[in-house]
Structures are given as structure tokens and as C-alpha cells.
Amino acid sequence: MLNMTVFFYVICVGVPLVCFLYWNYFRPTSLWNGFFFLISSGMLYLSFILLLDKVNENIALVFLIPAILVILFLSVLGLSSSIVGLFWNEKVLLKREGRSFSNLVPLIVALGLLGVQILILFVTFYSGNIFITTLLGFLTVTLSYLIFLFIMYGTTAILYNYFPITKKVDYIIILGAGLIDGERVTPLLASRIDRGIALYVRQKRKYGHEPTIILSGGKGSDEKISEAQAMKDYLDSLPVIVKTVYLEEQSTNTQENIKFSEKLAGVRDGISDFKDKQVVIATNNYHLLRAGKIAARLGVQARGVGSKTKLYYLPAAFIREYVGYLVMTKRKHLLFIGFFFVIFLLQLIIYFIAN
Numbered sequence: 001m002l003n004m005t006v007f008f009y010v011i012c013v014g015v016p017l018v019c020f021l022y023w024n025y026f027r028p029t030s031l032w033n034g035f036f037f038l039i040s041s042g043m044l045y046l047s048f049i050l051l052l053d054k055v056n057e058n059i060a061l062v063f064l065i066p067a068i069l070v071i072l073f074l075s076v077l078g079l080s081s082s083i084v085g086l087f088w089n090e091k092v093l094l095k096r097e098g099r100s101f102s103n104l105v106p107l108i109v110a111l112g113l114l115g116v117q118i119l120i121l122f123v124t125f126y127s128g129n130i131f132i133t134t135l136l137g138f139l140t141v142t143l144s145y146l147i148f149l150f151i152m153y154g155t156t157a158i159l160y161n162y163f164p165i166t167k168k169v170d171y172i173i174i175l176g177a178g179l180i181d182g183e184r185v186t187p188l189l190a191s192r193i194d195r196g197i198a199l200y201v202r203q204k205r206k207y208g209h210e211p212t213i214i215l216s217g218g219k220g221s222d223e224k225i226s227e228a229q230a231m232k233d234y235l236d237s238l239p240v241i242v243k244t245v246y247l248e249e250q251s252t253n254t255q256e257n258i259k260f261s262e263k264l265a266g267v268r269d270g271i272s273d274f275k276d277k278q279v280v281i282a283t284n285n286y287h288l289l290r291a292g293k294i295a296a297r298l299g300v301q302a303r304g305v306g307s308k309t310k311l312y313y314l315p316a317a318f319i320r321e322y323v324g325y326l327v328m329t330k331r332k333h334l335l336f337i338g339f340f341f342v343i344f345l346l347q348l349i350i351y352f353i354a355n
Helices: 002-026 031-055 057-097 102-125 130-162 187-207 227-236 254-269 285-297 314-328 330-354
Strands: 171-175 212-216 245-248 279-284 303-307
Touching: 002 031, 031 057, 031 130, 057 102, 057 314, 102 130, 102 314, 130 285, 130 303, 130 314, 130 330, 171 187, 171 254, 187 212, 187 227, 187 279, 187 303, 212 227, 212 254, 227 245, 245 254, 254 285, 279 285, 285 303, 285 314, 314 330
Parallel strands: 171 212, 171 279, 212 245, 279 303
Antiparallel strands: none
């Protein structure tokens, strides 16, 4: 009995926990980070309840029942409540931000999920049609896969946002965004700068160290000055004196932000790359994980600090980032979806051969 208990804690608790600690430290932008966090958290919670059960069954039930109710709610009403929440979010978003295609994301997703639910009801009445049943099976598995990825992406994003910066930082790269009237930073962009400067101030107070700040953002076709220059103008208005500031004024997207910032640091500081440097990316919280994944693809193992985003704007922004992640890693996900398709196609072929 003792051996089985030790085996349970080592395999079911110890292994996921060790994997999480490894991924969180060495590969923080990998979705395995979120996966192992959820598994290890669940197993630790289960272990806690099992230990309580040996002391007092009633106390153990007090902790077990809420977990069961949450799981049941998510299983039965999770999809429906998500649809209602997205419709409500769309109403608030349009009221506060106005109409644009990017602001229609919650509505599009809600209609897609609603369509799946209607399809399920339709198949319930026409379950005798093998083509419709097989199609529904394929769509359900694909949707489940995408929802699973979304949960892993969201969990990893939260972990990446809240990982503490405990070392001396060499470079803080603040990512640019669109400007007001082509020359002034938006509140969204100002929040990124404020977040980066807050880290700079902490580094100076804690370590007596002043990281180099790189303001990264080129000049768009509708902008009078570069985003980097607009950020510098805003930075100059703050009651903080930054020792070293570089302006990277050529980039047009996140990948170029990282790539060109590394190149600029190489020219100004004589380094070959960021490989042995402590680099931190400052951007909005919803954008931070994808920026970190892009940096990792470029060989830059960066940490990040994310500025807060208005709550009503967060769902639409985060869904867009998730879609951006799917596009960035589309080959891998298309292989999985293609595998699902082949399985259901074989099932259909076997059915016709058998009949």
C-alpha cells in the first residue's frame, strides 16, 4: 500500500510538477508550460483532498464539492455561457470603441459557436444520416482541439505575464503601436511605455543597474513621425531620466521589432546578438505571449512585462492574438486537423464496406 502511495505521488504529482518547473523557467512561451501547470495544479489539489480525507471526510468533501461543481458547469454550460458572454462583450465593445472589423471578433466567434450548437441539435433529429453524423464528429473533435489549445494558450499567457523579473536586465524593448494624428502615443501605447519604465525604475532601485531601453516602431504610411520617435517624446515628458535610449525606427511588425532591435543593439553596443543578454519585452498583456514566442523563434529567450488592458477590450484582443498564434503555427495544427479528417474518413469508408 505504501509503495502504491509513493508511486502515485512521484508519477502523478512529482513528474508534472517537475515538467512545469522546467518549462516555466527554460521554455516559458511553450504551451506545454500551461499544460503542465494545469495538470500539476490539479494533481496537487487532488493530493490535498486525499490527505484531508485521512484526517476528516467532511472537511475533504467541503473542498471536493466546489471542484466537482466547477467541472460540471464547464462541461455542461461552458460553451453556452461563453456564447452569451461574447454577445454581451460585443455589445459593450461596439458601444465604447465603435464599429470596425477587428471589433467584430467576439460576434464572429459567438456566431460560430452558436452554429455548432445548432448543428448538434440538427444531427440529433437526423442521426440516421451517416454523412451528417460523421461531419459533426469531425467538427466536434476539431472544435474541442481548438478549445483545448485556447485554454493552454490562455494559461501560458497568464504565467508568462506574471513571471517575476529577478535578474539584472540588459535591454527593455518597448513595442510600438498606432499613433493619434500620426504623431502622439495612444493610451494603449503609453501604458506599454509606463510598464517598461516601471521595470527600469525597479532595476535601478534594486540593483543600482540601468538597462538600455529600445523604443521600437517604424513610421506608418499614415503617420507623420515614427512610433519610436513618438514614444521618445512621451518618455521625455515623464519625471524619469533614462540613461540610455535607442530608437529603432524601421520595424513594421512584432518580428521586425525584435529582429531590428537586436541589430541596433549590435551596432551601438558591439554585441553579436541577444543570446547571452537578459532581454525583456514590454507590450500589452494580451500581446505579450505571442511577442515572446516570436522572439523565441528568432533565438531570443526574452521575458516580458505586460501592461493592463481595459477589461471590455481584452476578449476581442486576446482572441485576435490566439488566431495570430494559430496562423504562426498553422502547419502543426493543420497536420492534427488533417489526421482527424483521415480518421473520420476511414470510419465512413469502413461503414460503407460493412454495409
